[in-house]
Structures are given as C-alpha cells and as structure tokens.
Amino acid sequence: MSNYVLFQMWSFHRQTLIKGHQFYVDQARKRVLSQFDNIEEEAEKAAADWLEQNSNRFDPDRHDPSDFYEAAHEASIEFYELLSDMRDQTWLSVVAGMFHQWDKRLREWLVQEIRHWHCGETVIAKVWGADFGKIADLLESLGWEIRSTAYFKALDALRLVVNVYKHGDGNSLNELKKTYPEYLEDRLVGSGLPGTLDLLDHTNLRVSDDQFQAFADAIIAFWRDVPDNVSGNEIAKVPDWFEKAILSDRKSQNKLAFLGYTGGT
Structure with missing residues (x-):
C-alpha cells in the first residue's frame, strides 16, 4: 500500500480529547459524586429529624422512650440504605457517561480520518x-497492539460494567463474572458458602472510587497512545468487516460512475 497517511492524530486534537475527558472526571467528582461524601452523617441527622418530627406524639405515661429511639434508628437505617443505593446508581451513571463520551470521540476520530x-x-x-x-x-x-497494553483490561472491564448497568442480566454479566468479578459486590464473601458468585446478578454491580479512577486513567493512557500517523504501507490487513464495507462502497461508487458515463439514471 502507499505511504499516504490514512489516520492521523494531531497533537492539538489529542490534548483537546484528554482535557475534555479530565474535565468530565473532575466536574463529576466536584458537582455530582461529592454529594455522597457524608451519607453516614446525613443518616444520623435523619434519625434526629425523625425524633423531632414525632416528639409531639410521645406520651411519657403511655410510651417507652426506647421504642421511639428504636424507630428513629430504623428511620436512619432506611435513609442510609436508600441514599447508598442512590450513590451506587449515580456512580454507575457517571461511569457510563464517561465510557460513552470516550467511545463516541474514538469513532468520530476514525470516521473523520x-x-x-x-x-x-x-x-x-x-x-x-x-x-x-x-x-x-x-x-x-x-499496527497498534492495543490488547497487549496495560490499560486494555480496564477499558474492557469498563465496557462490560456499562453493558450490565444498561441491560441488566445477560452475556455481559456472565463475562463480567468470569473475567472481572471484582465489580460485583458479594456480601456473602468469606461466609464459606460455595458458589456465591453464581448467585450474583446486575443488582450487585458496584464501582468504587479507586476503580472509577482506574477507568479514567485508562482512557487518558489510551488517547496518549494513539499513533501520530498511520500510513497505508503500515497496514498489513484490515479486519474482514472493514474490508467488505470498503469494497461495498467502492462498488457502489463505480456503479454510479458507470451510470453517469452511459447516461443512465
């Protein structure tokens, strides 16, 4: 093939992609995820609020104070569980947004080139x-051996996590269990019960702060690793699906040129 550059990643475009990604991560932490930094304290406040809101119902001649404190404690637990679930779902939503942003930018670049x-x-x-x-x-x-890079596993796990978050149980969940089970919270781990991983489903999907950061770092490493230039003579063979699509377009273009030459419509 020729020395013509088929794919090029300009330095300015590379930095723009990285900065856009870093902005998303930083602002997600600052404006969204930070809202769940103190859910334990908020749960304690929920108990205090319950006592304040129900103090008028307390009759020392009829009620045991411990019953009211127990009810407040239960209100605190319920509040914590609901807020914890909202936190987990928000984390997953932010992770999904980060993945889709990266995925679209990658395809946009490929198409543009x-x-x-x-x-x-x-x-x-x-x-x-x-x-x-x-x-x-x-x-x-x-010529970019992406599957052998240190960050590919993180990107692959990110893909599966987002698929499970979006679609629930299915092939992606099974693959996640097999390859990256660390993203499924197993509350029975250490219980000694056999086969607990088999019992997990999409509701056990979790992404920790460290895992989120690992995903974010993998995307930065990916953009930094995109080759500056890829010439035609560096490409031995493209995948079959890509080659067939190229040939299909060329066949259509040749047909249109022929019809135009002969005066056909």
Missing part, C-alpha cells in the same frame, strides 16, 4: 455500529 481518503457511507455506518471487539481489531490492524 476515513473521510479524508474514502467516499461512501457503508464503512462509516459499520464503524459506528461495530462492537468494541471489532473496533479493537481495526486499531490493531493499524
């Missing part, structure tokens, strides 16, 4: 519709 040297919409549609594995195949065909 392809349009410089190829005419046709079939290959464009295929790039947008390809799953993560196919996109990884395409990137590796450019």
